[in-house]
Amino acid sequence: MPTTTPLTDSALASRIVQGMSLDQKLGQMVIVEFYGATVNGDLTQMIQHNQVSGVLIENKNGNAQSRGQLVSLIQGMQKQAPIPLFTTTDFEGGVVNELRQITGERSSEQTIGASGNPTVAYNAGHSAAADLTNLGLNVNFMPIVDVLTNPNNPGLPMRTFGSDPTLVTNMGRAYLKGLTDGGVIGCLKHFPGLGSANLDPHMALPTMNRSLASLNAIDLVPYRTMIKEGIVPMVMVTHILNPQLDTRLPTSLSPNVVTGLLRKQLNFKGVIISDTLWMGGISNTYSLAQAAVLAVQAGTDLLLGPRGLADTQHMIFGLHQAVMNGQISQAQIDASVTRILEMKLHYKIIPHDKALQLARSAVNPGSQGNIER
Template sequence: MEPNTPLTTEASDRETTRQQRDQPAYFDEQKRKSRVKMAGLMIILLLLVIQTSNQGLSQLTSGQGWASVLYPQMVTQNNILPVINQAGHIDQTTTRHQASLTPQQYIDLIVSHLTRDQKLGQMMMVQFVGANYSEALASMLNQYHVGNILLFSANGNIIDKDQLKSLTQNIRQASSALPPSIALDQEGGTVDRLQQLDGPRPSEAEIGATNSIEYARTIGKQTAADLTSYGINLNLAPVVDVDNDPTSELHQDMRTFGTTSDSVTRMAGAYLQGLQESQQVVGTLKHFPGLGDASVDPHVGLPTITRSKAELENTDWAPYHALIMQGLVHAIMVTHEMIPAIDPNKPSSLSPALVQGILRQEMGFQGVIMTDSLTMAGIAAYYSPDQAAALAIEAGSDIIMGASSPDEVATMLNGIKQALDTGTLQPARIDQSVRRILLMKYQMGLLPIPKQ
């Protein structure tokens, strides 16, 4: 038959008969395929429901949304710990007699896998408004790799027990690279962020008045238990200011252990021992260089302390030096004030002479140094956020506090990046801070060394 020759009538009839005969089979095949597709969709939907029930509805509404349920492996692809742990395992199995990783070796391994943005994110401590995990918080954690979260009841972060536990759980699940520290300034007394949840806890002045080392240690242990129950691992306490001014905010709010450096050292040391005994919570000494004689609150202004260096060493700095020598201190917060005897030009939180010169070199402190909030009037009235952030890191701080939105985080990070790009800051200086921060996280149980 030629290619274009029409079918004869007989052949046409046979073709029509074949099509009619095959038509039911054709539709049956289409129906079968449709049923297979529907069954597949139902299986996917069932798996989705099961996964959702395991993770909780809050995970769906988190920064990762539906991707956290449909593609959990993609959501966690930025989590570097599995990659690092596997790399460490491979390295060690290639050498039969190689010893287990030390904490410092493990931290060095982590740092070697971090990008610059991830490193800088570890140096940020942020706050946020609201009782639930939010888009803004998701952005700070995952876009800017923020490594430290500060909770405040004044920001609406603390409503009830179940809400707080859910919030901290969502924060931990959503962090893309490394586990975050979650902080609270739980001093007791007038600074008792958990009072509506657990009832009142005594102030430092009340603890100090007992002169009981055992009582101070017991309150420290109780505070750690309170914090741990809510997933909080960093306490911005105790206050180790020596109360020397009856007109100061610290005195009036009963926020100090006593009026002598010896009493403050004894009581703060016992409290800190109790707080850190479980190795799940790390305490933070504050407010270096000392607000015990300050008549101005750094929240509203910039105080000036006119004491000589010898007077500061004998009074305000004595608790820091003694507790550092005892090996109890993992973190110190630096406040904003002028100390002309050491640095007549820069406030303490931005002063290399105080942060590096006194804390690092003279006292030998190698733990984490963090600023108090850079948004306080004592700093914000004189420096822009990007300037303050860069100067604080240049001065020697490891963590900068104050940002409360993704835009504010970006502004502070840009100030640090500009200092790096111009050579004012060196990458090695950033690595030093990140190592200290990760060691602190190891000490609070967030970075266990993988088993060999």
């Protein structure tokens, strides 16, 4: 009898990737927005045909109208997904709460930070995780770990824990641990820091002229500390222009920032996700496909941004063409998708039996004895 060897999440993810087509891999690098409260034809097309990695639930898109409706919507989407979906949202509290209509108000980061008590932050994260898991959501784009150095910052009203890097680190760590202990994937944002921004990147591209030494002393403290502690599953890169990091490209599209600073200097091993690529800070200059290609070239794993079926197909087609003409390597795509699937496996988004089924379809019959049953 052949012996069975358990596969690590990484090895199992790699095995699944081996059996995927290029377009299936590219779909797993995209999280989409959609309109409406039910599973419609466009949404089905994105999930079944384009095989997107996940969905972003937003109240403004009509996705979250009532508890029963949202639970039914998420269950319906997951039933259609060839690979189980990231179901994501911005459940921050305060001014940004995409589930307010269902869950009610939650304390803002400013209020949590003002307590000075990490237990308050932990409880907020753990409570958020309970709400999210009850609805079927598995990713919260939180905590915000921007250090507020510009009190007139237009994009972060009430959305930061404070202006002291140590306080922000301690509160962010506690909130993230609350999410993690509650079974929800957290995401540090907005790398490399929006605390000194002069504009809201939703509207236009902010600029700052900050040295790496200054960033290391202030903005990067929460990232560096928590990444070193090995507790960060995902980091979101924002849209800001800092000529001292890259004279030409915004942070979200810059290899200097995404790969050079985050992946190499800070030694981040997890999933890197872009902030939404339809924001004015990017879309005022780049098409969605252009931005997607540049973001992936920079080292981004997951792309947040297409709104609906046409956007999604446009983005995936642009990425496909970039791979075909050598602008992006197959090896880079495989590495990103492996990280994404490894995260889905680690957090049990892909159940074990489903993972084995996906892996078996990617190996020769004679090799199946090596896959743990």
